[in-house]
Amino acid sequence: MAAKGKRSAGRIPAEQLDTILQGDCIETMRTLPDASVDLIFADPPYNLQLGGDLSRPDNSRVDGVDNDWDQFESFKVYDEFSRGWLTEARRILKPDGAIWVIGSYHNIFRLGTSLQDLGFWMLNDIIWVKTNPMPNFRGTRFTNAHETLIWAARDQKSRPTFNYTAMKAGNEDVQMRSDWLFPLCTGEERLKGEDGKKTHPTQKPEALLHRILMATTQPGDVVLDPFFGTGTTGAVAKMLGRHFIGLERDEAYIVAATARISDVRPVEKRDAAPMPSPRAAPRVPFNQVVEAGMVRPGTMLYCAKRKYAARVKADGTLAIPSKFGKSVEVDQGSIHKIGAAVQKAQACNGWTFWHVETDTGLKPIDTFREQIRRNGK
Amino acid sequence: MAAKGKRSAGRIPAEQLDTILQGDCIETMRTLPDASVDLIFADPPYNLQLGGDLSRPDNSRVDGVDNDWDQFESFKVYDEFSRGWLTEARRILKPDGAIWVIGSYHNIFRLGTSLQDLGFWMLNDIIWVKTNPMPNFRGTRFTNAHETLIWAARDQKSRPTFNYTAMKAGNEDVQMRSDWLFPLCTGEERLKGEDGKKTHPTQKPEALLHRILMATTQPGDVVLDPFFGTGTTGAVAKMLGRHFIGLERDEAYIVAATARISDVRPVEKRDAAPMPSPRAAPRVPFNQVVEAGMVRPGTMLYCAKRKYAARVKADGTLAIPSKFGKSVEVDQGSIHKIGAAVQKAQACNGWTFWHVETDTGLKPIDTFREQIRRNGK
DNA sequence: GCTACGCTTGAATCTCTGG
């Protein structure tokens, strides 16, 4: 199960949880154990002119990064840097772990290619549509009004956390889409120094991290941010009852992030958990419903439109009455099999397909299962 | 000024203008002269990697893209293919020429990387936000509701055409942004065979090409589409008074495209159809209110008469406190579902039903939604 | 002629568990 590598699957030492580790990103990641982190959120630098943000995987500093650099050569260096930290990121992730990466057209295509080349499995690309983007002052292009995020699993076999039910319920009962609308981080939320200047050039809005963490983590999960900056990931993680580890080189950012996070008041545990999914509920076979006496053997079941009917047997299977059954192959089986058979469909969820007759009309048999789950009966 | 290569800068022979050349994309491009084309629009294979069949919840089958032309052995093979046609594309482009490429997360990152590596200069990435995307039927991911386009100049020194003023004037006098809202190509516009099946699995909407050609070409420009398919590029180019050259391998597509384009009537003079305008009022879900920090998780909501109450959770759902919840079946869900549940009603508008406590009394949560719509915040 | 309702469809990397 553990990732390949010298270190075996492990846990982040408790004293490192919810802290910021100072140092070079790749170097510090090397000190973390294999398969120890549930989620990574990364907002990597891409301005090559900053230079100081770049180091090669072998830790040699990249110097001479300036305007005269050949474009292709600078892409090559950027890719080496990306593959360096992404390789460590993948090692540190648990088998079912996942990563979020954010960028703009300057770097996101290179990041996406590196992710795929290293074996990450793309789940979605997400567009953060900005409600208040900076205009294009020179009038030579379209207003750059979005950034792109990539959500990718550690590998194709990973089964990453996705709180589908919670996302849908919080989104007017329709599926959450890949286009997300958020304003830029401005106003009170934007950290500023004593001089009134913004502390970090690319501080991300907490709303963005809120959605990411609610959608793809569980309370108590460990979230690593290798480019911690002023700690938006840590602040939101703390608020939502997730653990964080921040990696950051710049002391000034660490000071600002530490102060910021210490001010965060976590929400109560019960409010931090995503709405449970039906998939997570314990399995209840239909014969348990029959055994509990909730549906008596011999009862007739009907589909919602009363087009099809079946009879409940004492063992929890269904039988098709002969007048309905002439044309179908299967005439006895599970609620699912018989539901599929009468419709001549590939598959069928018998729990929602079949109903019992009541005084107030048809009632799906799923209500009995819910009752059993609720009462432990 | 001319591009490097054996052939010198030239013109497309008049007899090839506004025609479809049948054959392999790269081989056919090799026959075209250097520096002869103003714009390229390319919708290359996406290299989707589909598993088995996919069915909708109603058991109907999804007609996926399983064509041979979309199959590639590996990323390496796909990249070689991409670099092959992009190299020719760059040679054919005039010095101030530009290219548009469209793709999804399966291929767009690789295309973007290849573009950059070959010396194209990125101008914008553009998001086609779909108003009516196909849902995620298994509930495993975010609805894939967009595709990405890259607009890139031949090189950094190019001065590509951009009709900034026209774009702004057609967009209610604000700059055109990088997020574009269009529906899928369906209905009458979608080409279908005699059997009623779609002629091409990935026909693009004319509105998309309309905007691209109006924004980045002049009347009389030559537009090359190396993956012509059923000829959307040609149809829109003809309508808008631009020349096109289509490259296509499949005879059936050529037949369909030829018939389609011959039916197109060019617009009179410079009358451009009005641009589709942005969506009037975007949907604002309740979780966006929570993410924005306007309602903190744990906050109690009340109905106008304080008869019912519910607690806000971090995912934007509501939970019913146990003293209220004994008699109802649902105990967590959307603002609408829980509003209906407490009243034992069929449906409920949670936005107007639920209120927060303020110094001045109860305030409906709808006011937060209005605030987001007004300020984007 | 109009409305209501049902059926169809769209570039999709679309399950999980136990034997």
Place this chain on the structure above:
DNA sequence: TCCAGAGATTCAAGCGTAG
């Protein structure tokens, strides 16, 4: 590692038909 079976899962539009 593979297979079988349980069981979870959809949104917006266009079009045709019934009333």
